[in-house]
Amino acid sequence: MKLNGARILLECLKREGVDTIFGYPGGTVINLYDELFSFKEIRHILPRHEQAGVHAADGYARATGKVGVAIATSGPGATNTITGIATAYMDSIPMVIITGQVPTALIGNDAFQEADIIGITRPCTKHNFLVKDVRDLATIMKKAFYIARTGRPGPVVVDLPKDVQIAQTEFHYPESVEIRGYKPTVEGHPKQIEKAIASIMQAKKPVIYVGGGVILANAAAELVAVAKRLGIPVTTTLMGLGAYPENDPQSLGLLGMHGTYYANMAVSHCDMLIAIGARFDDRVTGKIASFAPHAKIVHVDVDPTSIKKNVRVDLPIVGDVRDVLQKMLKVADEIGPDAKACQAALAPWIAEIDEWKTKHPMTYKQSTSVIKPQYVIQRLRALSDPDAIVATDVGQHQMWTAQFFGFTAPRTLLSSGGLGTMGFGLPAAMGAQAGFPERQVMVVCGDGGFQMNMQELATIVQNRLNVKIVILNNNFLGMVRQWQELFFDKRYSSTCMELPIDFIKLAEAFGATGLQATKVDEVDEVIKKGFAIKGPVLMEFKVAREEKVLPMVPAGASLTEMVLAS
Amino acid sequence: MRHTIAVLVENEFGVLSRVVGLFSGRGFNIDSLTVAPTNDEALSRITLVTRGDEQIIEQITKQLNKLIDVIKVIDFEPENAIEREMVLVKVSAEDQSRAEVLRIADIFRAKVIDVTPKSYTLEATGAPAKVSAMVELLRPLGLKELVSTGPVVIGRGAKAWKG
Numbered sequence: 001m002k003l004n005g006a007r008i009l010l011e012c013l014k015r016e017g018v019d020t021i022f023g024y025p026g027g028t029v030i031n032l033y034d035e036l037f038s039f040k041e042i043r044h045i046l047p048r049h050e051q052a053g054v055h056a057a058d059g060y061a062r063a064t065g066k067v068g069v070a071i072a073t074s075g076p077g078a079t080n081t082i083t084g085i086a087t088a089y090m091d092s093i094p095m096v097i098i099t100g101q102v103p104t105a106l107i108g109n110d111a112f113q114e115a116d117i118i119g120i121t122r123p124c125t126k127h128n129f130l131v132k133d134v135r136d137l138a139t140i141m142k143k144a145f146y147i148a149r150t151g152r153p154g155p156v157v158v159d160l161p162k163d164v165q166i167a168q169t170e171f172h173y174p175e176s177v178e179i180r181g182y183k184p185t186v187e188g189h190p191k192q193i194e195k196a197i198a199s200i201m202q203a204k205k206p207v208i209y210v211g212g213g214v215i216l217a218n219a220a221a222e223l224v225a226v227a228k229r230l231g232i233p234v235t236t237t238l239m240g241l242g243a244y245p246e247n248d249p250q251s252l253g254l255l256g257m258h259g260t261y262y263a264n265m266a267v268s269h270c271d272m273l274i275a276i277g278a279r280f281d282d283r284v285t286g287k288i289a290s291f292a293p294h295a296k297i298v299h300v301d302v303d304p305t306s307i308k309k310n311v312r313v314d315l316p317i318v319g320d321v322r323d324v325l326q327k328m329l330k331v332a333d334e335i336g337p338d339a340k341a342c343q344a345a346l347a348p349w350i351a352e353i354d355e356w357k358t359k360h361p362m363t364y365k366q367s368t369s370v371i372k373p374q375y376v377i378q379r380l381r382a383l384s385d386p387d388a389i390v391a392t393d394v395g396q397h398q399m400w401t402a403q404f405f406g407f408t409a410p411r412t413l414l415s416s417g418g419l420g421t422m423g424f425g426l427p428a429a430m431g432a433q434a435g436f437p438e439r440q441v442m443v444v445c446g447d448g449g450f451q452m453n454m455q456e457l458a459t460i461v462q463n464r465l466n467v468k469i470v471i472l473n474n475n476f477l478g479m480v481r482q483w484q485e486l487f488f489d490k491r492y493s494s495t496c497m498e499l500p501i502d503f504i505k506l507a508e509a510f511g512a513t514g515l516q517a518t519k520v521d522e523v524d525e526v527i528k529k530g531f532a533i534k535g536p537v538l539m540e541f542k543v544a545r546e547e548k549v550l551p552m553v554p555a556g557a558s559l560t561e562m563v564l565a566s
Numbered sequence: 567m568r569h570t571i572a573v574l575v576e577n578e579f580g581v582l583s584r585v586v587g588l589f590s591g592r593g594f595n596i597d598s599l600t601v602a603p604t605n606d607e608a609l610s611r612i613t614l615v616t617r618g619d620e621q622i623i624e625q626i627t628k629q630l631n632k633l634i635d636v637i638k639v640i641d642f643e644p645e646n647a648i649e650r651e652m653v654l655v656k657v658s659a660e661d662q663s664r665a666e667v668l669r670i671a672d673i674f675r676a677k678v679i680d681v682t683p684k685s686y687t688l689e690a691t692g693a694p695a696k697v698s699a700m701v702e703l704l705r706p707l708g709l710k711e712l713v714s715t716g717p718v719v720i721g722r723g724a725k726a727w728k729g
Contacts, residue, residue, distance in 0.1 A: 122580075122583065127634040147634060180576070181576065181633070181637045303632070308624065309625060
């Protein structure tokens with residue numbers, strides 16, 4: 001039986017196991033939406049802005065591990081997706097974004113709502129496709145999902161002209177696809193792995209440095225097993241938070257610009273750094289020349305371009321992180337001493353780290369007169385479900401969440417790490433809640449980032465998504481203000497958001513509940529009440545206005561040159 | 567260091583712009599670029615000349631390999647490669663310089679492909695160094711216009727390098 005392109009697309013999505021999509025209709029996808037009207041097997045969520053739709057698909061993908069799917073119309077609809085696509089690209093999130101396109105005969109003619117989305121998204125997608133013939137559509141969709149989820153994951157755009165959606169052909173969904181130029185190396189080289197383990201066994205001061213790649217590869221359990229087997233302390237990047245439980249004694253917490261003193265000192269003094277699924281971002285390394293200056297570096301990554309891009313690497317291992325960690329464990333069992341002996345051998349190193357931990361723990365100065373944002377984060381952890389998912393926006397609150405929440409499971413922190421996209425948090429939480437309707441999902445925002453996509457309150461309420469919104473309101477674009485305070489002589493140029501927005505009324509205007517805490521002793525009460533109410537709740541905390549995120553390594557400085565909390 | 571890199575790609579629209587975009591997006595420079603289909607019509611071969619230290623060239627080849635439409639990348643060792651480029655060059659040629667242009671063309675085995683009372687247009691093919699030597703000799707005589715293909719490169723020996 002012949003089907004039209006729009007129907008074929010939906011059938012492809014169904015066969016890829018897609019149950020939820022986030023999309024915004026328009027002239028060039030109207031045929032697709034017409035098919036969707038009677039296609040009940042996929043839930044469609046209508047955001048209030050295409051950017052938020054893509055962030056929602058992204059949040060869904062980060063939380064569930066499945067491929068996120070978003071739809072936008074051509075022209076402005078498609079260009080509105082760019083920030084969302086670039087965000088997913090920087091953090092290697094598997095997504096397929098379908099954009100409508102003007103009919104093939106009009107492409108290149110400056111038709112109404114035409115934009116060259118293939119050209120525009122080329123630098124911020126893993127790959128993109130323009131479907132010129134309906135007979136190619138099913139194969140292209142198969143390829144799109146395959147590319148998005150394999151190797152180093154990433155977003156793939158499929159641009160679908162209106163006439164291709166209308167044209168008919170026989171539908172056949174291929175079981176597999178062969179792409180000549182795309183053969184990701186997933187199996188780690190056994191010899192390299194043996195060499196790495198032998199070298200690690202020689203080290204007196206090893207540190208494991210973990211990035212988001214461990215979470216993307218679903219390799220958290222393998223990471224814990226290897227770290228425990230070898231007794232090596234573990235530090236993570238922002239994207240790696242949750243890959244290793246922070247309540248474990250071997251955890252060093254966050255590394256880098258706002259990382260813990262002991263993580264940064266451990267990396268600066270280690271003789272062996274085992275980087276796993278991490279890409280040596282400048283926010284992690286600080287000044288490259290003085291990063292891990294005494295260490296041999298082993299780097300495990302599925303993407304060969306990540307290796308030796310920023311730092312020298314002594315022993316590269318290209319492969320899927322999970323596969324490599326499994327093999328590492330096996331080799332350790334074969335050639336190494338037992339776990340107890342490994343741990344005993346590292347006792348002096350652990351003692352050195354413990355001294356740093358005791359001397360400079362991750363801390364802040366509590367106050368009785370004003371709510372400290374760090375305190376709110378700690379109370380959120382204490383009063384939320386153990387498997388709660390936390391999305392954040394970008395800025396000070398993001399770093400406080402990273403520092404003080406204490407993540408213990410993968411896929412529980414959803415944050416824009418690479419691109420640092422303000423406005424990401426609220427829609428990402430919305431997507432995560434759509435993926436896990438039964439789990440507790442919250443978003444921690446600043447007052448600035450929340451205002452970038454606050455229209456999504458409407459989507460949340462309309463779709464009865466039980467998202468808890470936490471706003472740490474300091475009436476500032478806090479992180480920029482912090483830099484202005486430290487490096488620009490307190491010249492707060494355009495970072496003060498003095499307009500006193502009534503966020504409670506705003507929540508109520510959209511049909512959500514609004515709660516507010518202005519005093520320290522109201523914090524617990526608001527959190528408990530907010531979590532107890534069924535449905536979307538906005539909890540606003542009026543926090544200390546000029547609180548800083550500390551410790552801090554100034555941009556371009558070495559990890560040992562930290563400004564510490566008083 | 568100058569490197570000549572050959573990239574075998576799917577012969578589809580937009581592929582060249584992916585390759586070029588990779589260079590511009592990462593701040594790498596391309597000295598020259600040649601692209602045409604191969605004996606397999608489904609494939610195109612790009613030959614490009616770029617510069618960089620070992621680390622930059624390694625990143626360039628890795629990033630090229632990462633592109634979905636790229637099938638093979640070879641960074642040619644000069645001793646194992648034959649490089650050729652073609653130039654078309656229009657030179658002023660009046661009075662006594664007319665004979666000199668022809669002498670230079672003869673020495674470099676260039677062909678005269680157009681002639682007017684005021685100019686000769688020459689076609690020359692060869693290794694980039696040879697072609698550039700000829701151009702440098704013609705320059706003082708009045709180089710009016712020059713167009714070059716940039717180098718194409720093929721490996722020495724019997725081993726072929728197809729898809």
